[in-house]
Amino acid sequence: MRSNFRREPSALDISSVLFFLLAAGVVGAGAAVVTLRNIIHSAVAMMICFGSLAGMYALLGAPIVAAAQVLIYLGAISVLILFAIMLTQAGDANLPAPFHRQGPVAVVVALAIMGLVGWAVFQTDWGLAGEAVAAGVEEIANAIFTRYALPFEIISLLLLVAIIGAIYLARRPEEDERAN
């Protein structure tokens, strides 16, 4: 086993500092999401987590993924979730207990997942992994529209199906009867 942490002589260069700040943002905000009692606060912590992840993608040299993260997760999904919370939660008075009875079991399972993946990461020899290589917008665009053109088209079909399904599910039953 060999560690890449030791390979860089200057541990305090700007990208390492950025990495640790963003990692703290991702993990801290993620922990806040699942522990905060008020679900609105959870949603705001989720937005912080997604924003830190966008920074991490930029740090990894994938600006198009960072831009998509900001557009799709920060822009669309977060707003959708906030709307859903506002439509369904009746004020923040007398909040119920946030966790199930099986909370301790969930902690054990999550720690097991973490331990297993962490063990696998540190057991693997990452000899082939060098420095981070940037994935340019042009190369990704070429890949999407040539090699991955069929999955791209299938995704547009999937999105159409999802839109129709969401509209069908969101319709109120009485509007259904009026239409007939």
Place this chain on the structure above:
Amino acid sequence: MGIEGYLIVSALLFAIGAFGFMARRNAILMLISIELMFNAVNLSLVAFNAFLPPESNAGAVFALMIMAVAAAEVTVGLALVIAIIRTRQTAEVDQYSDLKG
């Protein structure tokens, strides 16, 4: 920072999301936890793409496609959750116990 750092952050985020999905009682928060797990997998895909560059940037393309699928998933999932909350008047998943024998 090497690839291990990113993979550890990804594993931590996935474990946090799995914990939230299993332990929280609110249906919308379970959906948010699923999003956290999606993002954890995306982070590891982009990290692999950067440190072990595959042919034609497959990792970054996969991450973009996962984002589109996640958008579709959250659209239908939230519509379902809102429909359930509207009929049952509660967001607590342990109240949805009609199928309990």
